[in-house]
Amino acid sequence: MxxxxxxxxxxxxxxxxxxxxxxxxxxxxxxxxxxxxxxxxxxxxxxxxxxxxxxxxxxxxxxxxxxxxxxxxxxxxxxxxxxxxxxxxxxxxxxxxISMILQDPQTSLNPAFTVGSQIKEALRLHAPGPRRSLRSRAIDALKAVKVAAPEQRIDAYPGELSGGMRQRVVGAIAISCRPxxxxxxxxxxxxxxxxxxxxxxxxxxxxxxxxxxxxxxxxxxxxxxxxxxxxxxxxxxxxxxxxxxxxxxxxxxxxxxxxxxxxxxSLSGNQGRLRTIPGQPPSPAEKIVGCPFAPRCDYADARCRSEAPPTVLANGDSEHTTSCWRAVNQ
Amino acid sequence: MAELSTPSRFSLRRLRNLPLVPIIILLVVFIIPAFFAQWIAPHDPYVPNLRARLQPPVFFGGTWEYPLGTDRLGRDILSRILHGAWYVMAVSMIGIFVGVVVGTTLGLIAGYVRGRFDSLVMRLVDISLALPAMLLALALAAALGASFLSVVIVVGFALWAYFARQVRAEVLLLRDSDFVARSLVAGSSHARILFRHILPNVVNTIVVLATLQVGIAIMLDASLSFLGIGIPRPTPAWGLLVSDGRDFIATDWWIAFFPGLAIMLTVLSVNMIGDWLRDALDPRLKQF
CATH class of the missing domain: 3.40.50.300 (P-loop containing nucleotide triphosphate hydrolases)
Incomplete structure (x- = not known):
């Protein structure tokens, strides 16, 4: 795109x-x-x-x-x-x-209410309407996220759905008002x-x-x-x-x-051990001097440790930016 | 399409292990008398009959006329117990209602807003739990005079802290849960979160706790009556009946024994029902 x-x-x-x-x-x-x-x-x-x-x-x-x-x-x-x-x-x-889908579908639905009432809540907050139309719009939202048999699922409690299904419901709530x-x-x-x-x-x-x-x-x-x-x-x-x-x-x-x-x-070839990045990210409370990644970086030199790098274009490409001294030096 | 099983959360399966014996005892000793004493009591509980003073119960030399015997004024013990049930029920129910409303409201808000209000409420809870209910009852009786109202206030005061503490603890967990965040993300207000999302999740706890507190409320009411700082005479509150028989316990034991038995059976069966309810409504069994 x-x-x-x-x-x-x-x-x-x-x-x-x-x-x-x-x-x-x-x-x-x-x-x-x-x-x-x-x-x-x-x-x-x-x-x-x-x-x-x-x-x-x-x-x-x-x-x-x-x-x-x-x-x-x-x-x-x-x-x-x-x-x-x-x-x-x-x-x-x-x-x-602007809407949001949270990480954990196990807990992002209220166990005390049906799926339908939670979708309808979102609809009611932003686009209120008569009961029957709310229900049909909630069913539409479930259809949009490809939940099978939405007419039945709408009356289910979150505990009765699988994790994937619940995350679809969370998605349905998030998109129900067309953010x-x-x-x-x-x-x-x-x-x-x-x-x-x-x-x-x-x-x-x-x-x-x-x-x-x-x-x-x-x-x-x-x-x-x-x-x-x-x-x-x-x-x-x-x-x-x-x-x-x-x-x-x-x-x-x-x-x-x-x-x-x-x-x-990758799926091809013999990997041996999985690669990791050695070291730990800096603790948030730490005062950072220079480039924050310098302690874990293979290329770090004295300047990296003392001076924070500016944000610059990478490879002279206007869509691609980075903040690293190596890009500056290029 | 595979058929959907939709097990309702209040399925009959949960009702299968109904504690029948406590329920029947409670009905017979407490609930039916509370509402129908007027029609089932064989005698007037207030009118003395000096010719029938201190009659023993039926299998201890008495007659069926007075199945549980009579007191020193010749009033029928059975009738007095039956009529007393209503007062015991009114005091414990209204007292618990007061405790639930006050405790739940404060607990909900404290757990949700945290900060200073929370500290304040929790210190009040500590104070309330440290202050003996009896002491408060004595003070209230001295200040206002012993009355139905003072007893209800004492019961409510003795119980609200338990509700506030429990509800707050659960709200603390719930307010950080993802479904609250999800609802915020959808544009809900805090009032909506609190009452539409959090409150329904603590209702089970409140119901169970309230049931278990009925026993405490009845005991408290009986103790207050026994000490003479409860509902004033001639109301046949059960604690008063026990107190009436205190001086005769060596000779005419039935005056104190049967009201005491009624208190014990009621509290015991309420507690057993409460235990059952706690298992039946256990949120851990409910959720997933």
């Missing part, structure tokens, strides 16, 4: 989130800038603790109160600034214009591989039908390769590389990306 011809739906500029705790403050989201276009899927990749989910919560304005705060930046959804909206206005946006942007926070990590593939195919089909933009958070580069158009690679609260999937896979500019791609096991 050509991203230039479509209008940007979500534009994030210099987004910064700060967390204050008793042991000090740290910045899990440090100056993110990116945009997502209509019909586009962006993958956000990184290890645990790299700030992926914090970014998602910040975009939904659902950061844990009193602890985390957006200190800088702007988030524009279809031209509308989200960060200055009141909580009440934001509630109207959530679910209706422009969906954030999927590792929606397939708790599903087994075959169900995972089905679910990803479903997401892609839904996107083709509705033209919604998807922000897909994952740590699995394999999923990124099959689903996403562009990738943001995150490390220690920073976007260290971004660009089209094909180019990043063919020519990773940041050593972290390179290492991540190398950890994806």
């Amino acid at each position: 050509n991203s230039q011809t479509k209008k940007p739906l979500l534009e994030v500029q210099d987004l910064k989130v700060e967390i204050k705790t008793k042991v000090g403050s740290f910045v899990p989201v440090n100056g993110h800038s990116f945009s997502v276009h209509e019909g586009e899927t962006i993958g956000i990749v990184g290890e645990s603790g790299s700030g992926k989910s914090m970014t998602a919560s910040a975009l939904m304005r659902l950061l844990p109160k009193h602890v985390a705060k957006i200190t800088e930046g702007s988030v524009r959804l279809d031209g509308k600034e989200l960060l200055t909206l009141s909580e009440k206005q934001m509630r109207k946006v959530r679910g209706a214009e 422009k942007v969906i954030i999927a926070d590792e929606p397939t990590t708790s599903l087994d591989v075959t169900v995972q593939a089905q679910y990803l195919r479903l997401l892609r089909e839904l996107q083709e039908e509705t033209g919604m933009a998807i922000l897909f958070i994952t740590h699995d580069f394999g999923i990124v390769a099959s689903l996403c158009h562009r990738v943001l690679v995150m490390y220690a609260g920073r976007i260290v590389e971004s660009g089209p999937v094909g180019k990043i896979f063919a020519n990773p500019a940041h050593p972290y990306t390179e290492a991540l791609i190398a950890t994806v096991p």
Whole structure:
């Protein structure tokens, strides 16, 4: 998909989130800038603790109160600034214009209510209507996510459905009000591989039908390769590389990306041991001098350890950026 | 299309192990008398009959006229127990209702908003659990005079903390659950989350706890009456009946024995039903 011809739906500029705790403050989201276009899927990749989910919560304005705060930046959804909206206005946006699929389908449905009543809740909040039409719209939402026999399933309790089925229901709730942007926070990590593939195919089909933009958070580069158009690679609260999937896979500019791609096991050939990235990501409370990846990087030199690298174009490509001294030196 | 099995959460299977014996005892000793004492009691519970003073129960030298004997004013013990059931029920039910409403509301809000309000409520819970209910009852009786209202207040006060503590603990878990996050993501308000998503998930706990508290409420009411700071005479509250027989326990034991037996049977069967209910509504069995 050509991203230039479509209008940007979500534009994030210099987004910064700060967390204050008793042991000090740290910045899990440090100056993110990116945009997502209509019909586009962006993958956000990184290890645990790299700030992926914090970014998602910040975009939904659902950061844990009193602890985390957006200190800088702007988030524009279809031209509308989200960060200055009141909580009440934001509630109207959530679910209706920007929605989210959470990680664990086991727990993201309320066990005390039927599937139907939870889909209808989302509909009622944003597009109220008479009882009967709500029910038929809820059935339509289940049909859209390819749940078999939706007329019966709508009266089932979450406990009566399988994990894959439940995640479809969560998807149905997320898309029921036709949002422009969906954030999927590792929606397939708790599903087994075959169900995972089905679910990803479903997401892609839904996107083709509705033209919604998807922000897909994952740590699995394999999923990124099959689903996403562009990738943001995150490390220690920073976007260290971004660009089209094909180019990043063919020519990773940041050593972290390179290492991540190398950890994806391939099916051909004798692998021997699975590859890992040695070392640990820096603890969020650590004061970072220089490049955050330097301690684990094979190419790091003195400058990497003392000075933070700027974000520059990789290989002179205007779609592909990275923040690494090696790219600067090229 | 494979047929869908839709096991309802309140299936008959769950009702199969109904504790029949406690239910029957409770009906006979407590519930039926509470509502129908007027029609089933053989005598007026208040009118003395000095010619029939201190009659023993039927198999201990008495007659069928007074099956459980009479007290020192010649009033029929059976009739007094039957009539007393209504007061015991009213006090325990209303008292528990007060405790449930106060405790659940505070527990829900404390667990959800946390922070200072939570600390405040939890300290109140600590204080309330540390303060003996009897002491409060004495103070209230001294200040307001012993009345139906003061007994209800004491029972409510003695019980609310248990509900607040339990509900808060569950809300703390539930508020961080993904379905709450999912509902927030869909645009729900906090009030909606609290009452539509969290409250239904703690109802089972409240029901079980309330049932188990009925026994405590009845015992408390009986103790208050026994000490003379409960519902005032001549109401035949069960604790008062026991208290009436205290001075005669060596000679005319039936005056205190049968009301005491009624209290014991009622509390025992309520507790057994509560235990059964706890197993039947166990959220761990329910959810998945």
